[in-house]
Amino acid sequence: MFDIKLVRENPGFVRQGLANKNERDRVDEILKLDEDRRQLILATDELKARRNNASAQVGQLKKTGQDASAIIAEMKTVSDQITENDSKLRNIEEALDTILLSLPNLAHESVPVGKSAEDNVESRRWLPEGFTFDKEEYTLDHVQLGKKLDILDFERGAKIAGSGFPLYKGKGATLERALINFMLDYHIQHHGYSEIFPPFLANKESMRGTGQLPKMAEDMYFAQEDGLYLVPTAEVPITNIHRDEMLAEKQLPVKYVGYSACFRREAGSYGKDSKGFLRVHQFNKVEMVKFVLPENSYNELELLVGDAEDLLKLLNVPYRILLLCSGDLSFSAAKCYDIETWSPAEQRWLESSSCSNFEAFQARRANIRFRREETKKPEFLHTLNGSGLATSRLMVSILENNQTPEGKIIVPKVLQRYTGFGIIE
RNA sequence: GGAAAGGUGCUAGAGUGGUUGAAUAGGACGGUCUCGAAAACCGUUGAACCCGUCAGGGUUCCGAGAGUUCGAAUCUCUCCCUUUCCGCCA
Numbered sequence: 001m002f003d004i005k006l007v008r009e010n011p012g013f014v015r016q017g018l019a020n021k022n023e024r025d026r027v028d029e030i031l032k033l034d035e036d037r038r039q040l041i042l043a044t045d046e047l048k049a050r051r052n053n054a055s056a057q058v059g060q061l062k063k064t065g066q067d068a069s070a071i072i073a074e075m076k077t078v079s080d081q082i083t084e085n086d087s088k089l090r091n092i093e094e095a096l097d098t099i100l101l102s103l104p105n106l107a108h109e110s111v112p113v114g115k116s117a118e119d120n121v122e123s124r125r126w127l128p129e130g131f132t133f134d135k136e137e138y139t140l141d142h143v144q145l146g147k148k149l150d151i152l153d154f155e156r157g158a159k160i161a162g163s164g165f166p167l168y169k170g171k172g173a174t175l176e177r178a179l180i181n182f183m184l185d186y187h188i189q190h191h192g193y194s195e196i197f198p199p200f201l202a203n204k205e206s207m208r209g210t211g212q213l214p215k216m217a218e219d220m221y222f223a224q225e226d227g228l229y230l231v232p233t234a235e236v237p238i239t240n241i242h243r244d245e246m247l248a249e250k251q252l253p254v255k256y257v258g259y260s261a262c263f264r265r266e267a268g269s270y271g272k273d274s275k276g277f278l279r280v281h282q283f284n285k286v287e288m289v290k291f292v293l294p295e296n297s298y299n300e301l302e303l304l305v306g307d308a309e310d311l312l313k314l315l316n317v318p319y320r321i322l323l324l325c326s327g328d329l330s331f332s333a334a335k336c337y338d339i340e341t342w343s344p345a346e347q348r349w350l351e352s353s354s355c356s357n358f359e360a361f362q363a364r365r366a367n368i369r370f371r372r373e374e375t376k377k378p379e380f381l382h383t384l385n386g387s388g389l390a391t392s393r394l395m396v397s398i399l400e401n402n403q404t405p406e407g408k409i410i411v412p413k414v415l416q417r418y419t420g421f422g423i424i425e
Numbered sequence: 426g427g428a429a430a431g432g433u434g435c436u437a438g439a440g441u442g443g444u445u446g447a448a449u450a451g452g453a454c455g456g457u458c459u460c461g462a463a464a465a466c467c468g469u470u471g472a473a474c475c476c477g478u479c480a481g482g483g484u485u486c487c488g489a490g491a492g493u494u495c496g497a498a499u500c501u502c503u504c505c506c507u508u509u510c511c512g513c514c515a
Contacts, residue, residue: 041475045484052484055496059443068495075495246435246472378472 001365002100004034017106020113020326026099033096040092044085051078101214105361107326108298108335114325123337125320126313128401133344140407141345142396143276146172148407149424154276163274164266164281166392171424175411176284178418179391179398180259183286183311187257187388191307193288196258198237201228206240209366211332211358218267234260234287235385242291243366249373252381253300254291257388259284276396278350283392289385291368294360297382298335301357305337308353308388314414317397318342320349334359339389341397350393355386 007014011027018025054075061068107113112121146152151172157165168176187193207213207229212220221230231237238256247254262285277283288307292300305321312319322338329336333356340349360380363369369378402410409424416422 038475041484045475048484049482051495056444058495062443072495079495 001361002103002105003360003364004030004096004100007031008034014106018103020107021104021329022115022327023104026103030096030099033092033099037089037092037096040085040089044082044089047078047082047085051075051082054078101208101365104329104331105211105334105358107329108357108359110298111329111335112323112325113327115327116325117328119325120322120328120338121325123321123323125318126309127318128316131318133342133347135344135347139405140400140403141276142343142399145399145403145407145409146276149409151175151424152276162281164279166277166280166282171419171421174419174421175398175415175424176391176395178411178415179395180284180286181418182415183388184257184259186311186314187286187288187307190310191255191257191288193255193257196234196238196241196256198231198234198241198258198260200231200237200260200263201226202231202236202240203228206236206243206366209243210236210239210362211365212236215331219265221263221265230263231260232264233262233285233385233387234258235289238287238289239362239368239383239385240366242368245368246378247291247368247370247381249293249370252291252293252370253296256289257286258289259286261285262390277392278346278396280392283390285390286388287385288388290383291370292382292384293370294379294382297357297359297384300382300384301335301337301355304384304386305339305355308339308355308386311389312339312341312352315394315398315412317394317401319352330354330356332356332358332361334361339387341394342401343393343396344400346396350396352394352397353387353389356384358383358385 007027007030011031015025015027018027054071058068058071058075061071112119114120140148143152143154146154149172151169153167153169154163157163157167160167184195188195201223204213204227207220212229212232216232220232222228223230237260238258241256242254262283264281266279266281288304290300290304309319309321319339319341322340324333324336324338336354336356338351339353339355341352342348343350359382362383363380368381368383370381371377372379398412399409402412404410406425411419411422411424
């Protein structure tokens with residue numbers, strides 16, 4: 001959520017920040033509501049103070065058997081006024097919250113200002129030894145490979161649930177499971193994360209906490225009867241572990257890693273990237289989430305990206321890192337790196353991970369705080385998360401990059417102890 | 426799905442409609458004592474918001490919301506959640 005104090009104290013800065021994020025300027029509306037709100041609180045608090053005093057007097061008078069009807073009569077009108085003011089105040093605060101909850105986080109100063117994905121900046125890339133971008137080396141795309149080897153069945157997935165719900169078979173299913181386990185184990189054993197296996201459905205409060213609601217409602221599957229959303233990412237349940245909690249400073253950083261299936265309606269993107277795994281309604285993802293001290297969050301972001309990169313190097317998958325520009329940042333992020341892996345068949349990069357620092361944006365929405373040792377005061381902490389990694393597009397890169405001229409798949413070495421086989425043919 | 430019980434501070438757990446932000450105990454923190462520690466004793470121990478340069482003052486919060494009342498943790502209604510038992514079930 002947006003910090004109202006920032007708007008109050010530095011409206012110009014917020015105005016510019018919203019413009020950089022391609023967002024409508026609502027600063028004046030906010031300031032007006034904020035001003036109204038404070039005036040009303042001031043007036044009402046005064047009335048309430050009067051009433052509290054008078055009520056104490058009534059108590060005293062009654063105790064001693066004296067008449068209190070004059071005060072009672074007077075307080076009746078005061079109480080009516082209070083009721084009226086409170087209801088006005090509620091309306092104002094609702095209006096204010098609606099705006100504040102709908103505003104995206106502002107970009108950090110280190111983020112390049114830009115309009116769209118065109119303006120993202122490649123910060124580095126890593127290519128396996130002997131790698132070439134030459135398409136001729138690779139004859140089949142992941143859909144063709146999946147069919148030929150009978151490890152992926154998109155048609156039957158569509159029959160069961162609809163298009164975009166992949167079905168893995170045989171060694172394909174094993175490979176997917178191996179990949180998930182490898183990623184989880186590696187983060188737990190080498191990067192110091194503790195493992196979470198979260199619920200795959202979450203309530204409205206949780207969705208609001210991480211920023212999916214109110215804006216992304218249309219992109220999520222919703223179980224009407226129960227008021228629950230299918231999680232679009234494990235970020236939601238894992239970040240909400242500490243919703244409405246106060247952590248101790250010495251606990252930080254808290255680092256979690258967890259697997260979840262991810263469900264996305266992808267409303268409005270029909271026909272785009274519809275082939276195979278490129279855009280699906282359900283995919284698997286291992287997600288890292290960190291709760292950190294505000295002063296450390298940008299350092300922690302770099303470490304987070306490094307944690308995801310380690311896996312790609314071990315898997316021997318070509319990738320590049322993009323620093324997203326202000327206009328391409330997601331709703332909640334202040335800074336974000338995308339990691340894209342290479343698809344030789346598509347001859348382009350595919351997004352396999354997104355690592356973001358949300359600063360206090362989610363913490364403010366979800367009310368996640370820590371108590372600072374030095375001041376003894378509560379403060380919002382910073383949250384970060386990153387995919388480490390999403391399997392579907394990563395699987396595209398793994399299959400296509402590891403195919404032999406005969407159309408077999410060599411299983412990456414690090415996965416072989418999980419799969420129990422070294423080749424799919 | 427049926428039945429019952431219950432939701433109070435970091436935790437356990439009191440609470441008669443009128444100084445109850447809330448007894449008491451535990452925990453945590455600080456101090457005394459000690460070479461040090463334990464024990465004992467003493468003290469401290471919530472948050473949000475508003476006004477104020479500061480000092481400080483005020484308001485709200487006992488699951489959530491509405492109601493009764495001059496005044497509600499305490500009375501009424503609705504909802505939510507948790508626990509236990511029964512049924513169904515991986």
